[in-house]
Amino acid sequence: xxxxxxxxxxxxxxxxxxxxxxxxxxxxxxxxxxxxxxxxxxxxxxxxxxxxxxxxxxxxxxxxxxxxxxxxxxxxxxxxxxxxxxxxxxxxxxxxxxxxxxxxxxxxxxxxxxxxxxxxxxxxxxxxxxxxxxxxxxxxxxxxxxxxxxxxxxxxxxxxxxxxxxxxxxxxxxxxxxxxxxxxxxxxxxxxxxxxxxxxxxxxxxxxxxxxxxxxxxxxxxxxxxxxxxxxxxxxxxxxxxxxxxxxxxxxxxxxxxxxxxxxxxxxxxxxxxxxxxxxxxxxxxxxxxxxxxxxxxxxxxxxxxxxxxxxxxxxxxxxxxxxxxxxxxxxxxxxxxxxxxxxxxxxxxxxxxxxxxxxxxxxxxxxxxxxxxxxxxxxxxxxxxxxxxxxxxxxxxxxxxxxxxxxxxxxxxxxxxxxxxxxxxxxxxxxxxxxxx
Amino acid sequence: xxxxxxxxxxxxxxxxxxxxxxxxxxxxxxxxxxxxxxxxxxxxxxxxxxxxxxxxxxxxxxxxxxxxxxxxxxxxxxxxxxxxxxxxxxxxxxxxxxxxxxxxxxxxxxxxxxxxxxxxxxxxxxxxxxxxxxxxxxxxxxxxxxxxxxxxxxxxxxxxxxxxxxxxxxxxxxxxxxxxxxxxxxxxxxxxxxxxxxxxxxxxxxxxxxxxxxxxxxxxxxxxxxxxxxxxxxxxxxxxxxxxxxxxxxxxx
Ligand SMILES: Nc1ncnc2c1ncn2[C@@H]1O[C@H](COP(=O)(O)OP(=O)(O)OP(=O)(O)O)[C@@H](O)[C@H]1O
Ligand SMILES: [Mg+2]
Numbered sequence: 048x049x050x051x052x053x054x055x056x057x058x059x060x061x062x063x064x065x066x067x068x069x070x071x072x073x074x075x076x077x078x079x080x081x082x083x084x085x086x087x088x089x090x091x092x093x094x095x096x097x098x099x100x101x102x103x104x105x106x107x108x109x110x111x112x113x114x115x116x117x118x119x120x121x122x123x124x125x126x127x128x129x130x131x132x133x134x135x136x137x138x139x140x141x142x143x144x145x146x147x148x149x150x151x152x153x154x155x156x157x158x159x160x161x162x163x164x165x166x167x168x169x170x171x172x173x174x175x176x177x178x179x180x181x182x183x184x185x186x187x188x189x190x191x192x193x194x195x196x197x198x199x200x201x202x203x204x205x206x207x208x209x210x211x212x213x214x215x216x217x218x219x220x221x222x223x224x225x226x227x228x229x230x231x232x233x234x235x236x237x238x239x240x241x242x243x244x245x246x247x248x249x250x251x252x253x254x255x256x257x258x259x260x261x262x263x264x265x266x267x268x269x270x271x272x273x274x275x276x277x278x279x280x281x282x283x284x285x286x287x288x289x290x291x292x293x294x295x296x297x298x299x300x301x302x303x304x305x306x307x308x309x310x311x312x313x314x315x316x317x318x319x320x321x322x323x324x325x326x327x328x329x330x331x332x333x334x335x336x337x338x339x340x341x342x343x344x345x346x347x348x349x350x351x352x353x354x355x356x357x358x359x360x361x362x363x364x365x366x367x368x369x370x371x372x373x374x375x376x377x378x379x380x381x382x383x384x385x386x387x388x389x390x391x392x393x394x395x396x397x398x399x400x401x402x403x404x405x406x407x408x409x410x411x412x413x414x415x416x417x418x419x420x421x422x423x424x425x426x427x428x429x430x431x432x433x434x435x436x437x438x439x440x441x442x443x444x445x446x447x448x449x450x451x452x453x454x455x456x457x458x459x460x461x462x463x464x465x466x467x468x469x470x471x472x473x474x475x476x477x478x479x480x481x482x483x484x485x
Numbered sequence: 486x487x488x489x490x491x492x493x494x495x496x497x498x499x500x501x502x503x504x505x506x507x508x509x510x511x512x513x514x515x516x517x518x519x520x521x522x523x524x525x526x527x528x529x530x531x532x533x534x535x536x537x538x539x540x541x542x543x544x545x546x547x548x549x550x551x552x553x554x555x556x557x558x559x560x561x562x563x564x565x566x567x568x569x570x571x572x573x574x575x576x577x578x579x580x581x582x583x584x585x586x587x588x589x590x591x592x593x594x595x596x597x598x599x600x601x602x603x604x605x606x607x608x609x610x611x612x613x614x615x616x617x618x619x620x621x622x623x624x625x626x627x628x629x630x631x632x633x634x635x636x637x638x639x640x641x642x643x644x645x646x647x648x649x650x651x652x653x654x655x656x657x658x659x660x661x662x663x664x665x666x667x668x669x670x671x672x673x674x675x676x677x678x679x680x681x682x683x684x685x686x687x688x689x690x691x692x693x694x695x696x697x698x699x700x701x702x703x704x705x706x707x708x709x710x711x712x713x714x715x716x717x718x719x720x721x722x723x724x725x726x727x728x729x730x731x732x733x734x735x736x737x738x
Contacts, residue, residue, distance in 0.1 A: 435535045436573040440587035440643065441561035441594070450578050457577035457626075485582060 051189075053109050054230075055085060058196060061112055073169060076181065080195030089189045099374040099406045100316055100345040105288045110230035110260040112197045113143035119254065121221055126150050129219065129252050131280075133467030136217040136248070137162050143222055144233040145200050154214065161205040162216055165234055168203035175205060179238050183266040184294040191292060194262045198234035201265075204247065208240040208270065215246035215276075215465065222261055222283060223254035231261045241270040241298070247277045248468065253284025253311060260288045267295035267303075271325065274302045276464060280472065283311035285340060292318040299325035306463060308472060309336035309344055310479045320349040323385075326356045334363035335459040337452075337479050338371040345374035350390065352381040355415075358389040364459055365396040366452055367403035368480055377422065378410040385415050392422040397429060397455050399448075399480075429455075449482040486511045486682045487532075487552075487651055492543035494531045501527045503707035504543070509651070512679040516693055516718060517686045519704035520726050525686045526570055528704070529653045532684075533567040534560050547651065561587075562594035564650030568640035568657045570686075575627035580639070583627045584609060584646050591647060612645040615675060617668050633660035641672040652676075654685045658692035670695030690722040703729055 058081050068074060089106045090097040121142050130138065139162065140150035146164030153162050161168055169176045186192055202218045222231050239245050251261065261283060269275050275295075283289050289312040297303055303321060321330050336344050350359040365373045375394045396405045409422040429451045437447035456476060463469050477484040487509040494502040501524045509515050517525050531538045532545065534557035545552040547563060555563065575583065589599045600608070609623055616638050628636050637657050644652055654673070658666055673696050677683065685696055693701075693715065701717040702709045703726065710733045711717065721729075 431537065433573045433575065435530075435533075435537075435557060436569060437575070437583075438557040439533050439535075439561055439565075439567055440583070440647065441558050441590040442583075442587050443558050443590065444556075446586065446590075450575055450583070453577040454575050460577065485578060485586065 050089075050106050050109065051085070054193060054196070055081065057112050057115065060115055061197060064114060072177070077196050077198065080186070080192045083186070084189060084192035084196055087189045087192060096347070100314070100343065102290075102314065102316070105260060105290070105314060108228060108258075110228050113229045113231045114145065114199055116224055116227055116229060118145075119143060119224060121147065121150060121254075123150060125221070126219065129221075129250070129282075130217060131248060131250065131468050131471050133470075134215070134465060136215045139163065139202050139216065139218045141200070141202065141218070141220045141233065143224070143229060144220070144231040146202075157210050157212070159207045160210060160212065161203060163203060165201040165203040165236060166199065168205065168236070172205065175238070176236075179266065179268050180236055181266070183268060183296050184264055184292060190262055190290045191264060193230075194232045194234065194264045197230065197232040198264075199232070201234040201236070203235070204237035204239075204245065206239045206243040206245050209242045211243065212245040215248050217248045217250065220249075220251045220261075221254055222252065222287065223257050223259045225255070225257065228258045229260070231259060233261070233263045235263070235265040237266075238268040239270060239273045239275055242272045243270065244274040245276075246465070247275070248465075249277070249279045251281045251283050251289070251311070253282070253287055256284050256286055258286045261290070263289075263291040265291070265293045267293065269295060269297045269301040269303055271298045272300045273298070276304045278306045278308070278463065278465070278468060280308045280475075281311055281315070282475065285311055285313060285342060287312050289315045291316070293320065295321040297321055297323050297325060297328045297330065300327045301325065302329045304331045305333065306459070307332070307334045307346065309334075309338070309346075310475060312344065313342060315342070315344040316347070317345070318347045318349070320351065321359075322351040322353060323357045323359065324353050326354050328354075328357040330357070330359040332359070332361040332363070333459045333462055335456055336364075336373065337366045337456075337476050338373065339368035339480060340371060341369075342371040343374075344371070345376075347376045347378070349378040350380075352379070352385040352388045352390060354384055355386045355388070357385065359391070361392040362459060363394045364456060365405060366399065366455060366476075366480065367396060367405060368399040370400075370402035372403070373405040375405070375407045375424075376410060377408075379412070379420065379422075381413045381415050381418050381420065383414040386417045388415060388418040388420070390418070390420045394424040395455075396424075396426045397452070398426065399429070446483050446485065449477055449485050452476065452480065452482060453485060486548055488546040490544045492528075492531065492545060493541045494527060495539045495541055496527060496537065500541070501707050502531065505707075505709060507702065507709065509682045509684060511682055513700065514677070514683040514685060514696060514698045516698035516701045517684060517704055518688065518701065518718065518721055523704045524707045525704055526655055529567050529655045529684075529686060532653060533557055533565055558590065561647070561649070562591050565653075566644055566647060566649030566651065567653040568637070568644060568655060570655040570659070572628050572636040572640055574629045576629050578627055579624050580627055581605070581609065581623050584643060587643075588646060609642075609646060612642055615645065616642055616672050618642060634662065634665045637661055638665065638669060641669050645672060645676055650681055652681065652683045654683065654687075656686055656688065658687055658689060666692065667695060690718050693718050705730060705733060
């Protein structure tokens with residue numbers, strides 16, 4: 048049986064397990080999705096958007112949808128080991144994509160703010176849910192339809208207008224099973240209305256080294272004059288597959304800072320998109336990925352300048368060791384109406400070993416005439432003169448290398464506004480690259 | 486302390502040092518002068534182990550040990566130090582982290598215990614104040630956003646912290662205003678003692694007014710073409726290099 052047939056079959060089991068839930072509106076959304084899934088093939092390298100990423104290792108294997116297996120029990124101590132600490136935050140924990148209230152901790156929230164699971168959001172704020180859910184993203188690959196078909200939960204945040212959420216929300220995903228290869232399909236939604244502000248830390252983690260497949264969709268609505276800082280730290284295990292689509296829509300004068308920090312995954316594909324649907328919007332995309340072994344990380348970003356007077360700035364940096372492979376495709380569209388657009392993009396890569404490779408491709412499509420756009424890509428090695436300088440002070444070569452890796456990552460790390468998070472990411476960089484910590 | 490015998494070195498296949506002979510004893514200060522491109526920085530890089538420079542002939546003994554066999558970090562731990570002509574910036578690594586790491590590596594090599602954070606902080610504050618450096622410089626990233634003069638001062642701070650035996654100053658005076666020059670020279674003079682030696686690369690007499698050399702050598706096209714005492718520097722300031730170069734060409738003929 049081909050892989051699509053496998054999932055289509057599993058959908059029947061999945062439906063049975065839903066019991067009462069299978070008659071809700073949400074389930075008709077799933078049924079639409081599986082119908083679309085039947086019609087569409089998984090992308091191949093013949094598809095321009097997937098040219099550098101061969102997903103056949105993912106589509107050749109069967110991954111059992113997570114809610115068909117028995118629940119995994121996670122101890123609080125495990126959670127404590129992997130969350131970012133040293134500051135105050137709300138905590139949402141998901142085990143294989145399903146909310147785990149006993150491990151989560153939501154502190155006092157301003158009135159009408161919702162922080163919790165998508166399922167609960169749907170139940171409690173149905174109108175709001177349907178106003179935004181699946182309205183921001185457009186499903187366009189078999190992976191997207193697969194996510195929609197099997198989606199049951201994910202995180203949801205709703206901040207009504209004029210509210211500044213002081214504490215960041217930390218969302219921890221613990222993924223994987225003891226003995227089976229599973230499919231995890233989180234479906235996340237966050238809505239921040241006008242004049243409101245929030246900070247989000249999303250932390251994907253592998254339970255153990257068992258293979259699994261995280262297939263995620265995240266939708267974001269950023270209202271007028273709202274500010275969203277979104278830190279994503281992907282630390283899945285190195286055997287896992289991670290395919291994710293993040294789609295934001297931004298309104299007038301909003302500010303969106305997105306950090307995409309990638310450590311884990313054997314094959315990773317991120318699509319991070321923002322539609323700048325208003326004027327005087329600012330969008331910052333920062334990416335940092337540190338990979339080794341046979342890891343393959345493909346970051347596709349898309350900034351859609353639809354209206355005038357907006358600015359976007361993108362900085363993606365990769366540190367590639369051993370036989371890892373990086374892909375960066377930065378797409379910027381400046382539509383005809385979007386006069387006075389400023390759009391910048393930079394992609395910098397350091398190769399630590401001769402086996403590491405990067406494919407980088409800027410994709411600028413400009414239909415307005417009064418715009419400032421620039422892009423640049425550099426690929427290099429650690430600077431020898433700098434290495435000599437450090438060693439000439441008595442510091443051993445390996446440690447000099449660590450310092451230069453830290454130096455390379457600095458302009459992304461430095462931009463983060465949560466100090467403790469910075470320090471812990473710092474630590475993770477050295478750990479993941481098997482470098483001595485400075 | 487340092488004996489250089491017939492040292493020859495290539496950069497990218499081109500011979501830059503063409504047989505240098507020089508002996509520097511403990512307690513001495515030697516100045517090296519010479520026109521641009523004559524090989525002064527090359528000599529400094531070869532002595533400190535920059536792997537981009539290929540030694541093709543000759544020998545260097547550092548307190549009797551074969552210096553050219555050692556990697557750069559070992560040379561540093563043995564007591565070599567180069568104040569760079571163009572100091573490097575290391576974003577993300579603070580001056581304090583950098584120097585503590587370096588100092589502890591050197592101490593480890595010498596069989597000493599690691600310095601405690603408290604001792605370290607006291608030490609670096611003391612040395613920084615000797616150089617008129619603000620405490621804030623300690624927590625700033627190595628040379629990032631430093632002015633040219635601050636970078637040079639930072640090199641001297643590193644010297645004071647790491648306490649090398651043999652110090653190479655490569656145009657440490659360039660880019661310094663007269664006050665900064667005095668401060669840097671003062672740092673060197675405070676540090677110098679009968680167990681240390683200096684090799685000072687400079688184009689200008691003005692540094693040598695403050696750091697007074699015992700010997701002055703002129704490097705030209707990879708060879709020392711003239712050696713003398715501090716008066717030679719004054720003569721060069723006055724007459725330039727042309728007369729020496731002419732003498733040298735005459736000799737060749
Ligand atoms: N890394 C390098 N790559 C290529 N050429 C080099 C390198 N370093 C030095 N050279 C060449 O070697 C020669 C000597 O250079 P060096 O820097 O030693 O001169 P210098 O005496 O220090 O000059 P200056 O007074 O300008 O500092 C020059 O021709 C220079 O171009
Ligand atoms: Mg020089």
